[in-house]
Amino acid sequence: MMNIHSVKGQKIAAGERTQEVDHPHSLVAQFGADQPLPLDCGIELSPFQIAYQTYGTLNADKSNAILVCHALTMDQHIANVHPITGKPGGWLTLVGPGKPIDTDRYFVICSNVIGGCMGSTGPASINPATGKAWGLDFPVITIPDMVRAQAMLIDRFGIDKLFCVVGGSMGGMQVLQWSVAFPERVFSALAIACATRHSAQNIAFHELGRQAVMADPDWQHGRYFEHGCFPHRGLAVARMAAHITYLSDAALHRKFGRKMQDRELPTFSFDADFQVESYLRYQGSSFVERFDANSYLYLTRAMDYFDIAADHDGVLAAAFRGTQTRFCVVSFTSDWLFPTSESRAIVHALNAGGARVSFAEIVTDKGHDAFLLDEPEFIDIARAFLQSAGTARGLGKAEH
Amino acid sequence: MMNIHSVKGQKIAAGERTQEVDHPHSLVAQFGADQPLPLDCGIELSPFQIAYQTYGTLNADKSNAILVCHALTMDQHIANVHPITGKPGGWLTLVGPGKPIDTDRYFVICSNVIGGCMGSTGPASINPATGKAWGLDFPVITIPDMVRAQAMLIDRFGIDKLFCVVGGSMGGMQVLQWSVAFPERVFSALAIACATRHSAQNIAFHELGRQAVMADPDWQHGRYFEHGCFPHRGLAVARMAAHITYLSDAALHRKFGRKMQDRELPTFSFDADFQVESYLRYQGSSFVERFDANSYLYLTRAMDYFDIAADHDGVLAAAFRGTQTRFCVVSFTSDWLFPTSESRAIVHALNAGGARVSFAEIVTDKGHDAFLLDEPEFIDIARAFLQSAGTARGLGKAEH
Numbered sequence: 001m002m003n004i005h006s007v008k009g010q011k012i013a014a015g016e017r018t019q020e021v022d023h024p025h026s027l028v029a030q031f032g033a034d035q036p037l038p039l040d041c042g043i044e045l046s047p048f049q050i051a052y053q054t055y056g057t058l059n060a061d062k063s064n065a066i067l068v069c070h071a072l073t074m075d076q077h078i079a080n081v082h083p084i085t086g087k088p089g090g091w092l093t094l095v096g097p098g099k100p101i102d103t104d105r106y107f108v109i110c111s112n113v114i115g116g117c118m119g120s121t122g123p124a125s126i127n128p129a130t131g132k133a134w135g136l137d138f139p140v141i142t143i144p145d146m147v148r149a150q151a152m153l154i155d156r157f158g159i160d161k162l163f164c165v166v167g168g169s170m171g172g173m174q175v176l177q178w179s180v181a182f183p184e185r186v187f188s189a190l191a192i193a194c195a196t197r198h199s200a201q202n203i204a205f206h207e208l209g210r211q212a213v214m215a216d217p218d219w220q221h222g223r224y225f226e227h228g229c230f231p232h233r234g235l236a237v238a239r240m241a242a243h244i245t246y247l248s249d250a251a252l253h254r255k256f257g258r259k260m261q262d263r264e265l266p267t268f269s270f271d272a273d274f275q276v277e278s279y280l281r282y283q284g285s286s287f288v289e290r291f292d293a294n295s296y297l298y299l300t301r302a303m304d305y306f307d308i309a310a311d312h313d314g315v316l317a318a319a320f321r322g323t324q325t326r327f328c329v330v331s332f333t334s335d336w337l338f339p340t341s342e343s344r345a346i347v348h349a350l351n352a353g354g355a356r357v358s359f360a361e362i363v364t365d366k367g368h369d370a371f372l373l374d375e376p377e378f379i380d381i382a383r384a385f386l387q388s389a390g391t392a393r394g395l396g397k398a399e400h
Numbered sequence: 401m402m403n404i405h406s407v408k409g410q411k412i413a414a415g416e417r418t419q420e421v422d423h424p425h426s427l428v429a430q431f432g433a434d435q436p437l438p439l440d441c442g443i444e445l446s447p448f449q450i451a452y453q454t455y456g457t458l459n460a461d462k463s464n465a466i467l468v469c470h471a472l473t474m475d476q477h478i479a480n481v482h483p484i485t486g487k488p489g490g491w492l493t494l495v496g497p498g499k500p501i502d503t504d505r506y507f508v509i510c511s512n513v514i515g516g517c518m519g520s521t522g523p524a525s526i527n528p529a530t531g532k533a534w535g536l537d538f539p540v541i542t543i544p545d546m547v548r549a550q551a552m553l554i555d556r557f558g559i560d561k562l563f564c565v566v567g568g569s570m571g572g573m574q575v576l577q578w579s580v581a582f583p584e585r586v587f588s589a590l591a592i593a594c595a596t597r598h599s600a601q602n603i604a605f606h607e608l609g610r611q612a613v614m615a616d617p618d619w620q621h622g623r624y625f626e627h628g629c630f631p632h633r634g635l636a637v638a639r640m641a642a643h644i645t646y647l648s649d650a651a652l653h654r655k656f657g658r659k660m661q662d663r664e665l666p667t668f669s670f671d672a673d674f675q676v677e678s679y680l681r682y683q684g685s686s687f688v689e690r691f692d693a694n695s696y697l698y699l700t701r702a703m704d705y706f707d708i709a710a711d712h713d714g715v716l717a718a719a720f721r722g723t724q725t726r727f728c729v730v731s732f733t734s735d736w737l738f739p740t741s742e743s744r745a746i747v748h749a750l751n752a753g754g755a756r757v758s759f760a761e762i763v764t765d766k767g768h769d770a771f772l773l774d775e776p777e778f779i780d781i782a783r784a785f786l787q788s789a790g791t792a793r794g795l796g797k798a799e800h
Contacts, residue, residue, distance in 0.1 A: 041668035140668035200652035200676045201644065207677040208640045210670060211684070215633035217617055233615035240608045241641055244601065249736075252600035258707060266705055268441035268540040270610060270697060274704065276600045277607040284611070297670060304674065305666055307658060336649075336736075 026051045026076060026083070026112075026119050029153050037114065037149050040142040047128065050153045051119025052076050052111035055095065056103040058157065064395055065159045066101055066386075067150060068110040069167030069174035071372075072299050073242075073291060075118035076110040079103065084118075084290050093374045094166075100383035101166065105395070109157070113174075114149045115141040115299055117292035123222070124292040135222035135294060143170070143306045147177045151185070161185050163393055164386060168192035168371035169338065170299065173306050176346065179327070180308055180319045188326040188389035190382060193335055193371045195342035196316055196349065197307035202337060205245055206300040209238030213293050222294050235293045236284030243283045248334035248367030252276060316345070320353030326392065327357040328385040330378060332370040358385065426451045426476060426483070426512075426519050429553050437514065437549050440542040440705075447528070450553045451519025452476050452511035455495065456503040462559045464795055466501055466786075467550060468510040469567030469574035471772075472699050473642075473691060475518035476510040479503065484690050493774045494566075500783035501566065505795070509557070513574075514549040515541040515699055517692035523622070524692040535622035535694060543570070543706045547577045551585070561585050563793055564786060568592035568771035569738065570699065573706050576746065579727070580708055580719045588726040588789035590782060593735055593771045595742035596716055596749065597707035602737060605645055606700040609638030613693050622694050635693045636684030643683045648734035648767030652676060716745070720753030726792065727757040728785040730778060732770040758785065 029050045031037065036046035053076040058065060068078055068091065077083065078091040095101040101108055112120035115138070123138035130137075154162065165186050167175045172194025179189045198206075213219055216234025220227045244252075256276040260266070263273070272278035309316040327350055331343035340361050350357040360381045364370045370378065429450045431437065436446035453476040458465060468478055468491065475482075479489040479496050495501040501508055512520035515538070523538035530537075554562065565578045565586050572594025579589045598606075613619055616634025620627045644652075656676035660666070663673070672678035709716040727750055731743035740761050750757040760781045764770045770778065 136670070140666075140670075197658060199649060200656045200658065200674075201647075201649040203658070203674050204640075204644045204652060204676050204680055207672075207674075207680055208637065208644065211640060211681070212612060212615075212637045214670075215612075215637050216615065237608065237612045237615050237637065240604075240611060244604045244608065247601075249599060249601040249739075252604060256600045258597060258600065258603070258710075266540075270536070270540075270614075270701065272607075274600075274603050274607075276604050280604055280607055281611070301670065310658075339649075 026053060028052075028119060029156050031152060035152065037145065037152065039139050039145045041139050043139045045114070045121065045139060048114065048121035048149070049119070050111045050114070050121075050149055052109060052153060053078065053080060055079050055108040056106050058107040058159070062157070062159045063161070063163060063393060064105065065107045065109060065154075065157070065162050066164045066166060067154065067162050067178075068095065068101065068108060069146075069150070069165065069171035069178075070110060070113065071167070071169040071171045072303065073239075073287065073296075074171070075116065076112045077118070078110045079108070091372060093372065093379060094382060100379055100386055102386075105390075106163065109153070111150055111153055113146045113299065115146070115295060115302060117295035120149075122292065123294035123298055124225070133223075133225045135225070138294070138298065140301055141298060142302050143173045143177050144181060144311075146302065147174050147181055150174070150178075151182055154185070161187055163395065164188040164190060164389060166190040166192075166382075167194070169194055169368065170303050172338075173303065176308060177306075179323060179325050180311075183323045183325055186325045187393055188328070188385070190328045190330070190385060191346065192330045192378075193332060193338045193343075193368055194346075195338050196309060196319075196346055198304050199342070203304045205241060205337075206304050208241050209300060210297050212237040212241065213297060219293060222297075224293065230288070231293045232285075232288045235288045235291065235296060236281075238296060239287040239291075240280045240284045243280060245337045246367060246369045248336065248365055250334055250365035251367050251369075254365065255279075316349035317352035320350050320355050323350075323353060323355045325355065326389050327355055328381070329357060329359045330371070330381060331361050332366065332368070332375075332378075333361060333363045334365045335368040335370065337368040426453060428452075428519060429556050431552060435552065437545065437552065439539050439545045441539050443539045445514070445521065445539060448514065448521035448549070449519070450511045450514070450521075450549055452509060452553060453478065453480060455479050455508040456506050458507040458557065458559070462557070463561070463563060463793060464505065465507045465509060465554070465557070465559045465562050466564045466566060467554065467562050467578070468495065468501065468508060469546075469550070469565065469571035469578075470510060470513065471567070471569040471571045472703065473639075473687065473696075474571070475516060476512045477518070478510045479508070491772060493772065493779060494782060500779060500786055502786075505790070506563065509553070511550055511553055513546040513699065515546070515695060515702060517695035520549075522692065523694035523698055524625070533623075533625045535625075538694070538698065540701055540705075541698060542702050543573045543577050544581060544711075546702065547574050547581055550574070550578075551582055554585070561587055563795065564588040564590060564789060566590040566592075566782075567594070569594055569768065570703050572738075573703065576708060577706075579723060579725050580711075583723045583725055586725045587793055588728070588785070590728045590730070590785060591746065592730045592778075593732060593738045593743075593768055594746075595738050596709060596719075596746055598704050599742070603704045605641060605737075606704055608641050609700060610697050612637040612641065613697060619693060622697075624693065630688070631693045632685075632688045635688045635691065635696060636681075638696060639687040639691075640680045640684045643680060645737045646767060646769045648736065648765055650734055650765035651767050651769075654765065655679075716749035717752035720750050720755050723750075723753060723755045725755065726789050727755055728781070729757060729759045730771070730781060731761050732766065732768070732775075732778075733761060733763050734765045735768040735770065737768040
């Protein structure tokens with residue numbers, strides 16, 4: 001049953017710029033014609049692959065597995081040096097030896113989402129029917145599709161029930177979807193800075209980002225690999241817009257205020273006079289080095305489409321009715337992308353559905369990004385929740 | 401002394417798309433070599449012109465003049481059909497017969513700002529030195545520069561003291577600058593939804609917009625007229641980003657929520673499935689028909705540079721010390737671009753400077769845009785402030 005390979009330097013596109021999916025540090029599960037992924041759009045995706053990382057050791061009864069679901073522009077490299085950027089793991093505040101998601105104690109899995117660009121099948125992958133990158137011919141995927149693929153990966157490990165599913169932002173949406181689609185497979189769920197549906201303002205920001213990408217002539221209607229180009233500028237603008245929404249006004253004020261960049265007086269030009277300008281430009285330009293433009297379109301679209309209530313005749317509580325999963329929901333006071341009101345709506349629905357749920361609103365000025373930062377109160381709450389759930393699950397202390 | 405002409409079909413650029421500044425309904429004041437405009441960047445702009453509209457009649461002692469300062473993407477056509485868009489005047493909720501800024505009672509002047517694109521000299525105007533559009537050779541202008549130019553226009557009318565200076569957003573910045581730069585010429589000041597300096601988050605959004613424009617290859621480093629093109633796509637993206645900031649999350653939710661466009665089910669495509677998407681796309685595409693891309697760069701830059709305290713050794717109150725002007729400051733609860741905290745800072749500085757000031761925070765979910773909408777409480781407050789100031793100024797009731 002196990003069909004797991006390392007990816008070796010697979011190049012998925014021609015042209016001056018090639019999109020590498022060379023992940024010597026990632027494992028890849030491949031799913032052949034006998035195991036298609038049924039998508040919400042009605043198409044069955046086949047073949048497909050999921051790239052993932054694991055940390056720690058799966059115990060004998062396979063009861064200590066934690067699935068971490070990554071956010072929009074994150075990937076599976078949450079606790080190891082990133083093979084492309086060379087930067088430290090993306091969620092080291094939460095994942096690692098002695099951390100709340102203790103890799104000495106739990107078996108941690110994090111897979112690149114379907115539609116992503118870090119080794120899992122997505123619009124930058126080769127379409128077997130044409131031998132070229134899928135581009136916009138890739139089917140539009142949804143959060144439920146991502147979760148369905150993850151469940152197939154979990155099957156490969158022979159894990160019936162995950163000890164915990166954890167994620168923030170788009171990852172939090174996956175956590176909620178897991179608990180709705182596979183309630184019997186989720187012992188506990190930690191949903192951070194997320195919502196059961198994307199708000200009009202959030203859709204607007206995503207649409208802005210997509211329009212920025214599509215406005216770039218180098219996007220070439222999604223066929224940039226074939227044209228030997230890449231929509232650097234459009235994707236950078238999209239990233240800049242998104243990045244503003246990840247921070248709070250207060251955080252930007254504290255970090256940059258109106259401080260000038262290497263100067264005291266304005267240049268009276270369109271140079272990056274203000275530090276916040278050069279910071280944003282850097283965020284844009286560094287992002288395009290590691291992310292596929294079409295993937296950005298697909299993943300933002302998946303978030304926009306997400307609406308748990310809509311799949312349950314408009315009744316959110318119905319989605320969670322009778323669940324045995326233990327939930328912890330966390331929001332941050334200065335998060336205006338997924339404000340506390342969204343988390344409260346989750347908690348109310350869980351309460352109405354009879355679920356066991358704890359809720360914490362963390363006071364911070366760091367905005368949406370707080371879930372990835374060293375926010376002590378949040379880290380403590382995650383630790384306490386997992387310890388309590390671990391006891392209930394009969395997981396002992398770390399064996400070493 | 402008076403040197404006021406109608407503009408007649410002046411075309412300012414060559415190429416497939418020409419930027420018209422044909423304003424048969426606008427008056428234009430021209431300033432020749434003997435009257436240069438001294439700019440903060442150290443350059444003297446000469447010659448230059450200011451396009452403006454007037455409504456009502458200046459009384460004999462010239463004591464009933466109200467200067468309305470327009471916002472970033474507005475112009476002087478506040479109370480007449482717009483000559484380009486054919487739409488009603490931009491601020492009819494506040495300006496007109498029987499309105500708070502009563503054109504039966506007051507003489508109302510509104511001029512296109514320097515750097516604008518509706519007839520006043522800006523980057524789309526012809527640089528006399530080259531015979532071509534200025535483009536980025538146009539000097540970077542500031543809010544104080546705009547106000548200095550307006551003062552020269554007011555001189556043309558022989559008006560020593562304006563009865564009131566009124567404006568919202570960038571217009572509000574001009575109101576504050578008027579009261580600081582020419583306190584003896586401002587009897588009263590109505591500053592709406594504005595701030596004494598642009599916040600880091602606002603600079604970030606503006607930089608995003610500028611990067612979107614500059615990312616468009618058709619921007620051609622600002623020389624698009626010469627190349628016979630126009631950065632439609634980049635400017636549309638910039639406008640979409642800005643437009644989101646003008647509305648509140650609540651307003652977007654009430655207006656659009658997650659409502660689909662002419663359909664019930666998602667298309668699983670990148671079409672505008674959601675109404676908020678097609679709304680944003682329309683906002684972007686309609687904007688580029690009436691606004692110059694370089695002007696957008698210059699005006700956003702002017703707002704970013706604005707910082708009254710910085711011009712007064714960091715002490716905001718010092719800027720207003722001893723002022724005799726009567727102030728009214730207005731903010732809107734759901735305005736997250738210029739939140740109430742910014743208005744409070746203005747009020748505190750005015751108090752500390754010994755100024756006479758009233759302050760109103762209007763409860764509304766309409767966001768920053770509320771200042772342009774029919775917001776009854778705001779309209780009432782503007783009316784009451786102007787009536788009270790009018791009495792103090794010795795202005796009688798309307799004469800008709």
